[in-house]
Amino acid sequence: MMVRTIAAALLLAAGAAHATDTVRASGAWIRVLPGNLPAGGYATFENPGDGKVSITDATSADYGEAMIHRSSTETGMGRMEMVDEVPVPARGEVAFSPGGYHVMLMNPKHPVKPGDTVVVTFTLSDGSTLAVPFLARPANAKGLAD
Amino acid sequence: MTPSTRRVFLALIALLALVSLSACQREPQPEWRLNDVSGHLPDLDFRLTDDNGKPVTGADFKGKVTVMYFGYTHCPDVCPLTLTQLHVVLDRLGAPAEKVRILFVSVDPARDTPAVMHAYVNAFDKRAVGLVGSDRDVEALAKRYRSAFTREPDRGDGNYEVSHSSAIYIFDGDGKARLLATPSASQDDIVHDLHLLTSMESTP
Numbered sequence: 001m002m003v004r005t006i007a008a009a010l011l012l013a014a015g016a017a018h019a020t021d022t023v024r025a026s027g028a029w030i031r032v033l034p035g036n037l038p039a040g041g042y043a044t045f046e047n048p049g050d051g052k053v054s055i056t057d058a059t060s061a062d063y064g065e066a067m068i069h070r071s072s073t074e075t076g077m078g079r080m081e082m083v084d085e086v087p088v089p090a091r092g093e094v095a096f097s098p099g100g101y102h103v104m105l106m107n108p109k110h111p112v113k114p115g116d117t118v119v120v121t122f123t124l125s126d127g128s129t130l131a132v133p134f135l136a137r138p139a140n141a142k143g144l145a146d
Numbered sequence: 147m148t149p150s151t152r153r154v155f156l157a158l159i160a161l162l163a164l165v166s167l168s169a170c171q172r173e174p175q176p177e178w179r180l181n182d183v184s185g186h187l188p189d190l191d192f193r194l195t196d197d198n199g200k201p202v203t204g205a206d207f208k209g210k211v212t213v214m215y216f217g218y219t220h221c222p223d224v225c226p227l228t229l230t231q232l233h234v235v236l237d238r239l240g241a242p243a244e245k246v247r248i249l250f251v252s253v254d255p256a257r258d259t260p261a262v263m264h265a266y267v268n269a270f271d272k273r274a275v276g277l278v279g280s281d282r283d284v285e286a287l288a289k290r291y292r293s294a295f296t297r298e299p300d301r302g303d304g305n306y307e308v309s310h311s312s313a314i315y316i317f318d319g320d321g322k323a324r325l326l327a328t329p330s331a332s333q334d335d336i337v338h339d340l341h342l343l344t345s346m347e348s349t350p
Contacts, residue, residue: 022212022331031226034265038223071223071330077294078224079309094164098227099329105222106305139269140230 009128023047023055023124026101030105030145031098032112032136039063039112041103041134042096042143046081046089054085055094057123063108066120071099080104085125112137176342179335180316180325187323188317190214192287194251197264197276204321210247211343213314218254218308219266223322225250226270228314228329233271235336242344245319248274248277253288255281255312291315291323318343 002066028043047053069080086101088094096102103120112118116136121129134143190204190212199345213232217225236243250267252258255278263276279287288295288311295310301309315327316339 031222032268033222033226037262037266038218038222040226069223073224073263073294073312076313076328077309077310078221078300078312078329080307082330098223100228102223139226139266140229140233140271142234 004054011087014061019066021128022049022126022128023122025122025130027139027144028105028120028125028132028134029141030112030134031141032114033130033139036108037039038104038106039108039136040098041105043099043132043134044087044093044095045088045122047090047094050090051126052087052124054087054127055122056085058103059117059123062109062118063105064109066106067104069104070101073099075092112136132139148239159269160184164229176346178287178325178339180327180331180339180343181330182328185270187292187326188290189323190321191197191290192279192283193259194279194287197260197267197278199260202275202277207247207249207299207317208321209244209245209319211319211340212247212248212249212317212321213340214251214291214317215313216251216253216288216295216310218252218310219258219262220305221308224312224329226314230276231333232274232336234270235333235340236273237342238333238337239340239344240342243311243342246273246340249277250274251277251287252279253284254297254308255279255284263289272296316340318346 005029024046025043030039030041032039058068060066068083069087070083071080114136117142118136119131119133121131123129192204194202196202215228232248236246248271252263258278260278263278267274267276293311293313295308298309299306300306312329314327315323318324324343327336
């Protein structure tokens with residue numbers, strides 16, 4: 001019985017480590033800049049669960065590096081800061097949008113053109129990961145669709 | 147004339163004089179929606195290199211309304227957002243947009259060559275001009291408009307960010323500083339004021 005309980009707990013833990021249904025992403029797009037310039041990625045993350053979950057990391061097979069940043073234009077200065085985690089409130093959502101949170105994608109491993117799809121995998125604070133396809137849009141795009 | 151009717155008469159004369167004075171003005175005072183900075187910021191004046199590698203000065207933009215913004219190409223979020231907004235604004239402005247130029251001044255002279263700037267600005271709008279210069283020239287220009295920028299520490303891989311003033315400076319066809327906008331200004335307001343500015347005659 002004891003063993004079965006432990007096994008069940010382990011199974012649950014293992015399940016949590018791979019679950020990708022705690023947080024959902026929608027409306028994902030990236031802004032492609034010329035040459036090797038970094039691209040900003042935007043999406044809305046929704047948490048249908050009752051517990052707070054945070055986005056803690058991002059990686060992409062298409063880019064050498066991915067970082068979660070937040071821009072601000074407070075006090076008239078435009079600046080960017082790295083963030084360690086972005087909370088997705090229980091039964092709520094958080095938006096990565098121009099001028100705010102974004103995933104910064106650096107050093108593309110191959111040319112990315114508008115119309116392409118790149119996958120960014122986010123790590124969540126509950127140990128799960130979320131692979132999100134992002135639609136590549138032109139530099140002067142206003143959003144996922146203009 | 148009694149003293150009191152005389153006073154009314156004089157007041158009327160004064161009023162008429164005022165009305166005719168304002169009627170004599172070259173143009174009625176426009177109703178700007180953005181911040182009017184006329185007389186508070188210096189005229190457009192710089193010596194930089196454009197994105198075709200050609201030396202340019204403020205005087206080369208005489209006859210054009212210029213919209214100046216400081217930024218850098220390795221800026222993936224705020225700069226593209228602002229340049230996209232200006233692109234949308236110029237498209238909405240229609241034909242008068244031919245009299246407008248966006249001046250995107252790089253605050254990252256180490257990485258922003260004319261060629262990089264050329265590809266960058268043209269990805270947003272054909273009416274945008276990228277301007278580069280030495281550290282000293284760009285600093286002088288920023289200081290002239292009480293703008294500021296700071297290179298943030300290297301992240302260890304040669305990459306770094308540059309914090310910079312996010313103000314948008316608008317000059318008339320004579321190079322006079324007229325308006326100041328923030329990136330959060332409504333597109334309606336910028337379109338409105340650019341309509342007014344482009345319809346004003348610049349002195350020949």
